[in-house]
Amino acid sequence: MIPLTYYLILSTIVFTIGLYGIMTQRNGVRLLMSVELMLNAANINLVAFSSHNNDMSGQVFTLFSIALAAAEAAIGFAILLSIYRMRDMIDVDNINLLRW
């Protein structure tokens, strides 16, 4: 049996990679991918605690979370696609019409 700590370390690593991606990347697709990484880190946590505590509700939450991530990815990619069609690029720094 793999101890809980290992799962947590894995999820921390995945989360930190996602966070690093969010803070440094300017490409919209990469950003979305980073967000997915962070979400999945949370999912790993949920499942790990679920099996550790012998409580199934954590895994149910994970299913919800995956469904939510799918929806989010669909909307996010749709927006990025239409921006790409309009501007021929998906650099988020240049999408600043509503900025001061």
Next chain:
Amino acid sequence: MAIEDFAFLIPLLPALAFVVTFFFGKKMYSGGALIPIGAIALSCIISILITINLLQNPEEVVHQSIHWFAILNLGILIDPLAAVMLSMVTFVSLLIHIYALGYMSHDPGKARYFAETALFTAAMLGVILSDNILQLFICWELVGLCSYLLIGFWYQKPSAAAAAKKAFLTTRVGDVMFLTGIIVLFSGIFKIYNGNLPEGVYVLQFSEMFNLIPQLSAMHTTILGFEVSQLTIITLLFFGGAVGKSGQFPLHVWLPDAMEGPTTVSALIHAATMVTAGVYLVARTFPMFMGAPDALIVVAYVGGFTALFASTMGIVMNDIKRVLAFSTISQLGYMMLGLGMGAVVGMEAVGVSMFHLINHAFFKALLFLCAGSVIHSVGTQDMRQMGGVGKIMPITFITMLVASLALAGFGIPGTSIGTSGFFSKDAIIETTYLFAEHTGNYIPYIFGIVAALLTSTYIFRLLFMTFTGKPRTNYGGHESPSVMTVPLSILAVFALIFGVLTQTKFYHFLEVTFENSFVHVNIEHLAELGNYDLVHNPGHEPLFILWLPVIVGVAGLVISYLIYYKKVVDMSTIVSRNNPVYKLLYNRYYQHQIFIELIALKITYGLSLIGEFIDRKIIDGIIDGISDGTIAIGETIRKVQTGVVQSYATAVIAGVGLLIILLKLIVEVQ
């Protein structure tokens, strides 16, 4: 139904006539003039009938009052004082309206003219009929408005527009004082009742005001180290309003300029009615003046000085209407002087002064209408271009002569022969003599007698320059139509015989003004409050004193005759820029320069500049500074909201990290 029940119609009819003429006058015959004439004729009939009723039983005055809202009462009061004014105003106004049919016949703005004069008549009747001071003030402002509108009747002329503005602003100074007086009065009454004003009683009604005179007189305020009775302050503020309206020194400057309006307006508003509203106000609140120490003395001095001051300027004017304007100011000064003499004769002063007011209304309206007749025919107002008008306008000449004799006060003392001006003006001068004898102060008497000499001089100068000699310019003239000469003749009859007919009755009638079913005050008692020492059984004045006013009147006639008819003195030596006295008088004591260049341009403008500096730089500066600071801070701080999700995420992560560290620390400390 008794005629008294229709008293409310007196001001209402001209007001309705105003509405009708104002909106539909243009489509009617002669600008709808017949509607105001009919309305005022009806008002006149009602007024005269009420006056006749009142004559039989002067103590049963007409008083109706309606409570309206908490602070306003609408009331009608016809006591002897109001009755004589009512009859005079409606009668003179009627005659002048008829005259205006002819005088204004060529003017395209006729409908506007008749509407405005009807409104004026309604407002003036409102002033007279008011039974409380607040209603009087409202109507007082309304006559001021009508005066403004009618002076500026020919508003296309810049001088007329300027004159209207001047009249409005100058009288406004007095009106503000009047309003302040009412406020001070009300606060005084409020204090007397300790803030619990009695239910169902209107404290600003004259009867209530007069009942509180002793308490008001006992209240004192310290101003500049002098202890002044509250009542003196109130009465002097009221008098300030009267000074503005009645053209007394130093607020008389608007009246000569007011001659820019049509002559009928000058006759109606600036000779017979509106300018006497100030005198009426003082007469109406006379018991308060009686109870106020020193107030009547101030009234007497201002009046006497104005009488003299204005008549000196009347001598050198060349514009026929301006001579009459200065004459009006001077005669109003006489009326104020007469009221001020209440300090020795008590209630009789009101009778004397009002008698002069009524007589003056007749002969001064007549003088103006005659002048209007001449102007209408000759086409100029400058007397230097007239001369010999008497030959072509005999009726105008004779009526003007009658009016001039009345103004100069010709008559035979000791008998009942004399023009109306003789009876009333001499009565005023006699009371000033009584005052002089009683107090040893001859100044008011000297004012009166010198002004009488000058009055006679300027009015006969006007007469000789206008009507006698040869025409000095080539003017085509004709006698005015009968619609103008008939009112002239009626007024001339009144100017001639009104004094003889009513002389003794008039004083008796007015004596009960403040002792009747509406108001009951004891003048003797009030005079004690005001420290006035009344004379009870005056002895007869020496014969010389009785004759002196007539002698100076004749002297004035002779002086004018010699200079302007016989031309024994070469006028060019007197009338020149090198004669300092002439220059001073002709420039009207440089009042215009003093008022405009010193007071308006230097003092007021300087104060305005300071005020502007404080307003713009200091007050606005503080407010602008606050808003500018807020905006600047906002501009800087808004940069935090980058709109970039990544920086928000960074901030969130940093915040969460910080929180965890803090939590960890707190847990460890515990």
